[in-house]
Amino acid sequence: MKPERTLSLIFGIALLVIxxxxxxxxxxxxxxxxxxxxxxxxxxxxxxxxPGFLAIARPGLGAFFMPGIPVLTVGSILMFxxxxxxxxxxxxxxxxxxxxxxxxxxxxxxxxxxPGLAIPAIIIGANGLVLxxxxxxxxxxxxxxxxxxxxxxIGLGLLVxxxxxxxxxxxxxxxxxxxxxxxxxxxTSFVSVFNETILRFAVPGMLVLTGILLVGMNFLRRxxxxxxxxx
Numbered sequence: 001m002k003p004e005r006t007l008s009l010i011f012g013i014a015l016l017v018i019x020x021x022x023x024x025x026x027x028x029x030x031x032x033x034x035x036x037x038x039x040x041x042x043x044x045x046x047x048x049x050x051p052g053f054l055a056i057a058r059p060g061l062g063a064f065f066m067p068g069i070p071v072l073t074v075g076s077i078l079m080f081x082x083x084x085x086x087x088x089x090x091x092x093x094x095x096x097x098x099x100x101x102x103x104x105x106x107x108x109x110x111x112x113x114x115p116g117l118a119i120p121a122i123i124i125g126a127n128g129l130v131l132x133x134x135x136x137x138x139x140x141x142x143x144x145x146x147x148x149x150x151x152x153x154i155g156l157g158l159l160v161x162x163x164x165x166x167x168x169x170x171x172x173x174x175x176x177x178x179x180x181x182x183x184x185x186x187x188t189s190f191v192s193v194f195n196e197t198i199l200r201f202a203v204p205g206m207l208v209l210t211g212i213l214l215v216g217m218n219f220l221r222r223x224x225x226x227x228x229x230x231x
Contacts, residue, residue: 035085059112119157148180152178162174
């Protein structure tokens with residue numbers, strides 16, 4: 001089937017689903033059917049996301065994940081808030097938008113076969129996780145201790161690119177950044193000892209993770225000596 005016909009089929013199915021859901025809303029929700037208005041946002045998210053799965057044949061379509069996943073996430077939160085009349089959910093759920101953007105970049109990297117997109121995916125994802133943690137716990141001061149996550153995220157992104165492109169130079173840059181992150185976690189671990197919250201365990205855990213990454217990269221470099229010489 002041609003891509004144009006496939007896209008037409010996808011949009012047609014999306015409209016059918018929206019129409020069916022709206023009809024169900026009118027039948028079973030009576031005067032509350034207006035609460036289904038976020039279906040418009042969900043439909044836009046589906047229309048942007050579904051073409052991305054056609055990237056197996058046409059890699060360029062994978063870029064649709066970058067706007068599609070965040071719009072779908074917004075639509076899902078709006079639908080929940082509208083149906084339950086719990087609009088305060090945004091105060092808790094907003095970090096999901098950051099994670100959705102990271103997922104969009106990650107899926108685009110996979111379907112478009114562009115390893116470089118893994119860098120923003122990991123950076124945005126790491127920040128989204130920290131934001132979610134701080135938002136749930138109220139420990140916004142955690143940034144003073146968890147700041148080494150930034151060089152760690154960049155290093156992980158470069159590591160993905162280096163492994164995908166078999167570039168020893170990129171792997172070396174990744175190792176340096178991960179090492180800087182490890183040193184940062186080493187310094188902040190002294191501060192976390194005096195912290196009475198969950199952060200006293202989070203920082204040592206990140207220190208262990210960074211150490212595992214550095215050891216793993218060392219073995220990776222040893223197993224590919226010929227590749228190192230080529231680069």
